[in-house]
Amino acid sequence: MSSATSIPVIAKRPVEHHYLPLMAVWLVLLTLPLWLPMLGGYTALGARVLVLGLVAMSLNLLLGFTGVMSFGHAAYFGLGAYGAGLTLKFVAASTPLALLAGTLLGGVAGTLFGLLIVRRRGVYFAMVTIAFGQICYYIAYRWNDLTGGFDGLRGFSRAPIDLGFATIDIQHNDTLFYFFLLFMFAVAIGLMGLILRSPFGRTLIAIRENQRRARFLGIPVERHIWLSFSLSCCFAALAGSLYALLNNFADPLSLHYTLSGEIVIMTVLGGMRCFWGPLLGAAVFVVVQDYASSMTENWMSIVGLVFVLSVLFFPRGLLGVLQRRDAK
Amino acid sequence: MLQLILYNVTNGLIIGAFYVLLALGLSLILNLSNVINFAHGNFLALGGYFAYLLTPHLGYWGALLIAPAMTAALGFVIERLMIRRVYSRDPVYSLLLTFGLAFILQDACRFIWGPNGLPLGIPDVLSQPVSADLFFITYYRIFMGAIVVVAVIGLFAFLRYSRVGVRIRAGTLDLDTVAALGVNVRLLRAINFAVGCLLAGLAGVLAAGQIGLNPNMGDDLLMPSFIAIIVGGVGSLTGTLIGGLLIGVASALTTVVYPAGSEAVIYVIMALVLLIKPRGLMGEEGMLT
Numbered sequence: 001m002s003s004a005t006s007i008p009v010i011a012k013r014p015v016e017h018h019y020l021p022l023m024a025v026w027l028v029l030l031t032l033p034l035w036l037p038m039l040g041g042y043t044a045l046g047a048r049v050l051v052l053g054l055v056a057m058s059l060n061l062l063l064g065f066t067g068v069m070s071f072g073h074a075a076y077f078g079l080g081a082y083g084a085g086l087t088l089k090f091v092a093a094s095t096p097l098a099l100l101a102g103t104l105l106g107g108v109a110g111t112l113f114g115l116l117i118v119r120r121r122g123v124y125f126a127m128v129t130i131a132f133g134q135i136c137y138y139i140a141y142r143w144n145d146l147t148g149g150f151d152g153l154r155g156f157s158r159a160p161i162d163l164g165f166a167t168i169d170i171q172h173n174d175t176l177f178y179f180f181l182l183f184m185f186a187v188a189i190g191l192m193g194l195i196l197r198s199p200f201g202r203t204l205i206a207i208r209e210n211q212r213r214a215r216f217l218g219i220p221v222e223r224h225i226w227l228s229f230s231l232s233c234c235f236a237a238l239a240g241s242l243y244a245l246l247n248n249f250a251d252p253l254s255l256h257y258t259l260s261g262e263i264v265i266m267t268v269l270g271g272m273r274c275f276w277g278p279l280l281g282a283a284v285f286v287v288v289q290d291y292a293s294s295m296t297e298n299w300m301s302i303v304g305l306v307f308v309l310s311v312l313f314f315p316r317g318l319l320g321v322l323q324r325r326d327a328k
Numbered sequence: 329m330l331q332l333i334l335y336n337v338t339n340g341l342i343i344g345a346f347y348v349l350l351a352l353g354l355s356l357i358l359n360l361s362n363v364i365n366f367a368h369g370n371f372l373a374l375g376g377y378f379a380y381l382l383t384p385h386l387g388y389w390g391a392l393l394i395a396p397a398m399t400a401a402l403g404f405v406i407e408r409l410m411i412r413r414v415y416s417r418d419p420v421y422s423l424l425l426t427f428g429l430a431f432i433l434q435d436a437c438r439f440i441w442g443p444n445g446l447p448l449g450i451p452d453v454l455s456q457p458v459s460a461d462l463f464f465i466t467y468y469r470i471f472m473g474a475i476v477v478v479a480v481i482g483l484f485a486f487l488r489y490s491r492v493g494v495r496i497r498a499g500t501l502d503l504d505t506v507a508a509l510g511v512n513v514r515l516l517r518a519i520n521f522a523v524g525c526l527l528a529g530l531a532g533v534l535a536a537g538q539i540g541l542n543p544n545m546g547d548d549l550l551m552p553s554f555i556a557i558i559v560g561g562v563g564s565l566t567g568t569l570i571g572g573l574l575i576g577v578a579s580a581l582t583t584v585v586y587p588a589g590s591e592a593v594i595y596v597i598m599a600l601v602l603l604i605k606p607r608g609l610m611g612e613e614g615m616l617t
Contacts, residue, residue, distance in 0.1 A: 069420045116602050123362055123419045124562055127554055128602070134551050135595040142588045257551075261366075261427040268424060300435040307428020311421045312413060 025276060029182055033175045043178050044246070045290060049283045050178075050185050051243045056266040056278030057189060058235030063264070064272040065196060066228040067208030071126040072133025073263050076106035076233040078255030079136055080240025082147060085250040088156035095159050095170070099184070099241045106237020109136065111230040118226045130257050137255040152251030170245075181242055188238055193275065195231065204228050261307075269310045271317030280318055336580040342469055342538070344576020345476040348569055349531035350546075351553035351560075352483060353524030355568040358557065359500040360520045361415060366426040368553070369546025370433035371525045375399040375532025376541045377441055380448050388451050392475075392533055399529025400522040407521040412514065437543040448536035472534045479530055480569065483523075487565070496520050500563070552579075555594050559601050561611025570609060 032046045059073045083105030084098040091097065113132045120128050140147045147153055161168045161180070170177040195201050207214045207221055215221050244250045253259065262285065270281025288306055292299035314321065350368060357365050365371075378395035379388075386394060406429070414421040454468040487493035495516055499506045507513040528546075535545060556575055560567025575594045582593040601608060 063420065069418075069423070071423060116599065116606075119606060123358065123364055123423075126419065126423060127364060127558060127562075131551070131555055131558060131595065131598055135592070135599075138591045138595065142592070261424070264420065265424055265427070268420065272420075298435050298439055300431045301439075304428040304431030304435065307424050307431065308410065311425045311428070312410065315417065315421060 021276075025279075026186075029185075033178055041287075043174050045286065047174075047178050047181050047246050049279075049286050050181050051239050051246060052263070052266060052286060053279035053282035054185055054188055054242070055236045055239035056263050056270070056282045057192060057275075058232050058239060059263050060267050060272055060275075060278045061192060061196070061204075061235065062228055062232040063267055064274070064277070065201070065208060066204045066225060067211075068225055068228070069122070069126045069264075070129045070229070070232070070260075071264060072129035072131075072257065072260050073232070073236050074257060074259035075133030075136040075255050076110045076236040077240035077243070077259065077263070078140065078250070078252070079106040079109050080237030080242075081244035081250040081254050082140060082153060082240075083237070084241035084244040085153045085156050086146070088159065088244075089153070093159040095161055095245065098158075098245065099238065102241025102244065103234055103238045106240060107230060107234035110233020110237070111226075114226045114229040114233070118222050118229060130260065133255065133257055133260055137252055137257070140252040140255055147250075147252070150252060152249055154249055157248045158245040177246070181246070184238070184242060188235055192235065196275070200224075200227075262303075265307050265310065268317055269306070269314070271319030271321075271323070274317070274319040274323060277317050277319040284318070333581075333584060336584050337577060338465055338469065339583075340577035340580025341573070342472060342576075343580065344573040345473060346531050346535055346549055347552050347556050347576050348572035349476060349479065349527045349534075350549055351556040351568045351572045352480065352565060353527035354553055355557050355560075355562075355565055356496070356527075357521055357524045359563055359565075360496055360503070361411075361422075361517050362419060363411060363415075363422040363426065364419075364554075365521075365524065366423065366550070367430040367433055368524070368528050369544075369550035370430050370437070371399050371403060371528040372532040372535065372546035372549065373437055373541070373543060374402065374433065375529025376448065376536030376545065377437060377532075378529070379533040379536055380441070380446060380541055383449060388449065388537075395533050396526050396529035399532065400526035403525025403528075404518050404522040407518045411521065412517065415517070434543050441541070441543070443543060446541040448533075448541055450537040454537075468537060472538065475530070475534060479527065483527070484565070486523075492516070492519060552576075552594055555598050557608075559598055559608055561605075561608025564608070564610040567608055567610030 029050070033043050036043060036046050055073065055077050059070060062068050062070050080102035083102035085102075087094075087098040087101040091101070113129075117125065117128050117132065141150060143149070158171055158177070160171050168176060168180065170180045196204075203214070203219055203224055206217075207219065207224055211221055240254065243254065266281035266285045267278045268281070269284060270279065271277030285306065289299065289303055292302040296302070310317075350372060353371075354365055354368050357363055357368075375395050375398075378398045379391040382391035382394055410425060410429070411422065414425055450468055454466065454471055456467055458465045458467060458470065485493075487497055495506060495511050496519075499511075499513065499516060499520075503513060506516075531549075532546070535549075539545065552575055553572070556571035557568050558571075559575060560569070560571030575597055578593050578597055579590045583590045605611070
């Protein structure tokens with residue numbers, strides 16, 4: 001109701017040209033294996049942040065920049081993980097092939113489900129995305145012979161990357177693997193940034209701001225939301241395949257709607273209209289979860305409190321608050 | 329073979345009845361307040377645990393009456409304290425809020441009553457089978473079925489004939505107009521939320537007598553309840569009722585033929601319904617879009 005009458009103000013471009021913060025982000029990510037162990041963390045924790053940050057950023061393409069709420073993104077993340085794992089286990093020990101297969105599996109599933117989902121709006125859209133996500137969960141859970149059922153898919157490991165003139169041993173060297181992850185992350189979000197700056201990306205923002213006006217301008221809203229959903233699922237699936245490589249393991253809980261909820265909270269916690277927000281949200285969430293589950297049995301309450309408090313007191317997210325202060 | 333089918337149909341109807349109670353509550357809250365209550369399964373568990381607390385003092389029958397009321401009261405308080413704060417915001421916030429609430433309530437149950445299953449004693453009269461041939465139909469199952477039927481009829485009568493019920497239905501269609509006519513909408517939403525929790529609590533007491541108590545007993549029931557709403561059509565309580573029974577029986581019948589597909593069939597039904605009737609079986613044009 002209010003969105004139809006209020007005039008949308010887009011004061012800032014979604015991808016900003018402040019080079020200093022941008023360089024700071026990359027510097028932090030590049031030097032992470034150096035300083036994280038000193039703070040009591042471990043490189044795998046940083047890798048988890050990258051992967052979950054990527055899936056949260058892919059959700060943000062939909063939630064923050066198209067204004068559509070998917071609550072089933074874990075499904076495409078998990079499909080990516082299973083796609084990569086199954087390729088490594090049964091097809092060939094090739095990391096690039098695994099990534100490609102995982103991304104395609106999740107992306108294609110998202111594109112097909114999207115056809116049935118995109119006409120729904122608001123809460124109903126969220127509900128249908130959860131339900132479709134659970135389909136994937138039950139398939140992975142029940143198809144014992146192929147997926148290993150509840151125990152998850154084991155018995156594969158990431159393979160070294162053969163460049164022809166040199167081999168990068170990401171299999172045994174965790175730090176090298178971290179840099180490989182960072183490279184893939186950079187490529188993916190570079191692509192995401194390009195998409196958001198393109199006319200297509202601007203159209204998505206127009207749809208977010210005012211769907212009815214966008215429709216009056218002759219924009220095929222459903223098709224744009226569908227495309228945005230598919231792209232978002234592809235990125236989520238890529239993150240999922242990377243996750244399978246990171247753990248050498250894929251389990252059905254990575255498809256479950258609980259993870260979908262966690263992906264959404266990472267996005268909102270960091271700031272869902274900021275490009276980098278979800279990465280920050282993922283970092284905070286992963287650290288809190290890791291710390292809480294090592295400290296107390298009641299870590300679920302702490303995670304739940306993060307949800308409740310951030311919704312009630314930081315609806316704009318951490319970066320959202322900072323940017324607002326900046327604008328003043 | 330006939331007995332096997334009968335056995336599974338009975339099971340399906342019982343499970344479907346739980347789906348219906350849970351889904352009707354969810355649907356009420358969704359229709360009036362546009363909130364998906366992820367914590368609904370935890371209200372179910374709490375209902376069961378409240379009954380467990382009360383049974384030694386009030387007996388089973390007292391617990392059956394009081395435990396759902398306690399669940400409703402808790403729901404009322406939580407709505408007033410937290411959920412009302414997100415009504416005016418983007419729906420993503422209400423989803424996340426109830427999601428976090430589900431985590432906290434589940435952990436609270438685990439903390440207070442322990443992670444292991446607990447039994448809820450039911451009166452001896454009810455635990456007898458009806459006959460030796462049909463050993464699986466205990467009086468308790470018939471009793472459960474009767475209670476669910478009474479509750480559903482009661483709910484529809486409440487919505488049709490009581491003043492509050494009529495206002496809830498009116499609010500579902502146009503809350504702004506209802507507010508403009510001088511109805512206290514904030515209280516109405518809180519009552520509505522409490523009624524939803526009452527149904528969940530009742531389902532919890534009944535389920536606890538059948539399958540026992542554990543902190544995540546509501547989790548497996550929550551997702552099918554969502555599907556029941558989608559299949560029935562958002563905005564229609566009758567649709568939710570039909571949807572719940574349909575997927576309950578369909579899933580139980582699949583168990584006879586192909587046990588591994590008993591969950592999958594629920595989703596197949598949903599996908600088919602969405603393909604053929606995108607708004608669900610009884611969904612109305614223009615609702616919640």
